[in-house]
Amino acid sequence: MDYSSRLEGFYKLTPGQRIEWLAHVADLDPIQVGNLLDGGLSLEQADQLVENVVGLYSLPFGIAANFTINERDYLIPMVTEEPSIIAACSNAAKIVRATGGFHAGAEEPILVGQIQIIFEQVNDASEESGKLLETIEKLKRSHRNITAAREELLTLANEPHPNLVKRGGGARDISVREFFDTRIGPMLVVYLAFDTRDAMGANLVNTACEKIAPRIAELTGGRVNLRILTNLSDRRIARATCRVTPDALGGEDVAKLIVEAQVLAEVDRYRAATHNKGIMNGIDSLALATGNDFRAIEAGAHAYAARDGGYRPLTNWEQASNGDLIGSIELPLAVGIVGGLTKIHHVAQIALRLLDVKSGQELAAIMAAVGLAQNLAALRALATDGIQKGHMKLHARRLERVKG
Numbered sequence: 448m449d450y451s452s453r454l455e456g457f458y459k460l461t462p463g464q465r466i467e468w469l470a471h472v473a474d475l476d477p478i479q480v481g482n483l484l485d486g487g488l489s490l491e492q493a494d495q496l497v498e499n500v501v502g503l504y505s506l507p508f509g510i511a512a513n514f515t516i517n518e519r520d521y522l523i524p525m526v527t528e529e530p531s532i533i534a535a536c537s538n539a540a541k542i543v544r545a546t547g548g549f550h551a552g553a554e555e556p557i558l559v560g561q562i563q564i565i566f567e568q569v570n571d572a573s574e575e576s577g578k579l580l581e582t583i584e585k586l587k588r589s590h591r592n593i594t595a596a597r598e599e600l601l602t603l604a605n606e607p608h609p610n611l612v613k614r615g616g617g618a619r620d621i622s623v624r625e626f627f628d629t630r631i632g633p634m635l636v637v638y639l640a641f642d643t644r645d646a647m648g649a650n651l652v653n654t655a656c657e658k659i660a661p662r663i664a665e666l667t668g669g670r671v672n673l674r675i676l677t678n679l680s681d682r683r684i685a686r687a688t689c690r691v692t693p694d695a696l697g698g699e700d701v702a703k704l705i706v707e708a709q710v711l712a713e714v715d716r717y718r719a720a721t722h723n724k725g726i727m728n729g730i731d732s733l734a735l736a737t738g739n740d741f742r743a744i745e746a747g748a749h750a751y752a753a754r755d756g757g758y759r760p761l762t763n764w765e766q767a768s769n770g771d772l773i774g775s776i777e778l779p780l781a782v783g784i785v786g787g788l789t790k791i792h793h794v795a796q797i798a799l800r801l802l803d804v805k806s807g808q809e810l811a812a813i814m815a816a817v818g819l820a821q822n823l824a825a826l827r828a829l830a831t832d833g834i835q836k837g838h839m840k841l842h843a844r845r846l847e848r849v850k851g
Contacts (some may be wrong), residue, residue, distance in 0.1 A: 452520035487794030515548025524798035525732035535824035551687035553811035564669035568632025589667035647783035704830030729821030738788035738795030
């Protein structure tokens, strides 16, 4: 799909004119246009998705403009109820566009599952030191047994997913951690690294974990409890960078103020929480639009922000020697373009059609760039007029429309 993301005056059009334009650009048929108008989900489909359905709940579907990512233009579909998010993201993308846009990428789509193995608890180590040593040795022996059975376990994990394996995905690795002293006694945790290709992959990994759990119980003699993925998908990191000239920001002083705001987020978790929330405003909006699990994305992002025991910002901003502002973002993004809600929700399908992405990795890279743009917009507003000026202007417009 070939288009320019530079949409001069797009916001001045009526919703009907914007839809007409989108239908032309994305080559939408009348049924797809109708899906945009009715939300893309029927009551019958909703009843298949969740329990006790009594209706549908709609949110606005908009487009962020001006994005250039890896030298390609993208129109970014966003679903959000909060005013100023789409406008701010578009404005930040316009600023970055002038210096070549964003550069982004994502690691292989590896999702990790966990199998928890519980062993008999030793209540009084001083009286049962021999038993404690025996338990420790049992954990180490179990660890060795699992490692020795690595290929067998990987083959077993792939059995439920032959089509995925044909496409190059499937189980990649097995690792083990030993926990000798927990409040419920000793345990092992087996980590299954699984390539989900273009799917987010939660169900794929959960199925694989459940498949290998009985064999792990045999290998260890322990009792298997949890068998489930982790949303801290730190083997699935997405990154984006950008460079902005001081003039584009409104002066070198603005760049300096943005760096100062960044440093506050680095040293103060109270600021870091709001800093990261702004990032997720953009990422979640794109995730919702494309039918991805924004709750899983949020869990992974915030866990990653706390990976060193503190809580840190997901972005970094600094000034180059020539005064340019350089930004970067790094976070786990387990997202997909097949399966899940994308199979059912017609507007999610339109969002992916508009993006014209070829892989889950490409979508993750775009999400990272959107998060970085949203963060730039927020920090620039905070460093100049304050966050409320633009936000409240759009909020007032919303209230006026509600009254009308």
